[in-house]
Amino acid sequence: MRRASFTDINCSIAQALELIGEWWTILILRDAFFGVTRFDQFQQRLGIARNVLTDRLNNLVDSGIMERHAYDESRGRTDYRLTKKGRALWPVIVTLRQWGDEWLYEPEDRPLDIVHQTCEAHTGFDLACRSCGDTIYLRDLTVAPGPGARGDELPN
Amino acid sequence: MRRASFTDINCSIAQALELIGEWWTILILRDAFFGVTRFDQFQQRLGIARNVLTDRLNNLVDSGIMERHAYDESRGRTDYRLTKKGRALWPVIVTLRQWGDEWLYEPEDRPLDIVHQTCEAHTGFDLACRSCGDTIYLRDLTVAPGPGARGDELPN
Numbered sequence: 344m345r346r347a348s349f350t351d352i353n354c355s356i357a358q359a360l361e362l363i364g365e366w367w368t369i370l371i372l373r374d375a376f377f378g379v380t381r382f383d384q385f386q387q388r389l390g391i392a393r394n395v396l397t398d399r400l401n402n403l404v405d406s407g408i409m410e411r412h413a414y415d416e417s418r419g420r421t422d423y424r425l426t427k428k429g430r431a432l433w434p435v436i437v438t439l440r441q442w443g444d445e446w447l448y449e450p451e452d453r454p455l456d457i458v459h460q461t462c463e464a465h466t467g468f469d470l471a472c473r474s475c476g477d478t479i480y481l482r483d484l485t486v487a488p489g490p491g492a493r494g495d496e497l498p499n
Numbered sequence: 500m501r502r503a504s505f506t507d508i509n510c511s512i513a514q515a516l517e518l519i520g521e522w523w524t525i526l527i528l529r530d531a532f533f534g535v536t537r538f539d540q541f542q543q544r545l546g547i548a549r550n551v552l553t554d555r556l557n558n559l560v561d562s563g564i565m566e567r568h569a570y571d572e573s574r575g576r577t578d579y580r581l582t583k584k585g586r587a588l589w590p591v592i593v594t595l596r597q598w599g600d601e602w603l604y605e606p607e608d609r610p611l612d613i614v615h616q617t618c619e620a621h622t623g624f625d626l627a628c629r630s631c632g633d634t635i636y637l638r639d640l641t642v643a644p645g646p647g648a649r650g651d652e653l654p655n
Contacts (some may be wrong), residue, residue, distance in 0.1 A: 406633030409616030433637045434594040443511030452647035454509045460639045464630030471627040481589045483616045491608035
């Protein structure tokens with residue numbers, strides 16, 4: 344079933360999902376953050392059909408999230424690397440991972456730890472306000488129409 | 500095309516996507532964070548087919564992310580509310596929104612602002628280390644096998 348498009352929705356989340364919301368794409372990005380670059384290695388690790396992987400990688404390249412990089416020019420071989428726009432997705436990946444760790448695994452079953460090199464802790468993440476620096480809690484947030492609001496973004 | 504399941508992958512991200520990675524689900528959660536609770540309001544705002552919305556809400560209830568709540572017992576009416584497990588997804592939603600804002604919209608076109616009530620700033624989010632409190636940058640992070648690692652989580 345062809346999924347509907349979110350392109351007409353005036354929402355940063357919808358537009359982000361339009362680029363990275365397809366099934367498999369986040370796991371491809373996860374592996375890219377782990378340092379995987381080559382088609383065959385993505386394919387082997389994910390056990391994904393080659394035509395689906397080709398489609399997802401092409402979409403990520405078209406979106407400017409990954410780029411093809413020639414690693415053996417004489418043989419015409421390229422691999423796939425995150426661009427700056429792609430690397431900027433890391434907060435999404437690590438907050439998703441943290442939620443999975445905390446709500447879907449028992450502590451003793453968690454697959455991976457994230458290590459903060461500067462303090463050497465196996466750690467988690469809080470969100471901090473860019474303005475005042477304080478840790479942010481959901482109850483402290485509200486939304487307001489932005490400069491590009493059309494009027495139908497928020498429920499009545 | 501029936502998508503593959505991620506249930507066999509020992510990864511917190513894969514397990515999270517198994518619950519919230521379907522097309523439309525994140526936008527349903529977005530609206531739930533906006534305060535939408537009723538089926539008809541989700542349906543109207545998203546323009547989603549009723550059978551698809553029913554399927555996605557049922558999955559969210561089955562996953563413990565939303566719960567049915569009787570708002571008019573005499574008429575048997577229920578709506579859908581985020582559980583604690585569901586509300587814990589807010590860092591994923593706001594980091595995804597922030598990436599969309601920063602990479603897919605010009606500043607003057609951004610649909611919504613997020614306001615941090617305690618400092619009154621229209622603000623963004625940094626990730627801070629739960630251990631030392633410092634702002635975390637991608638370059639400072641590494642991954643290590645967790646207590647439940649099977650050995651194939653990280654690439655060779």
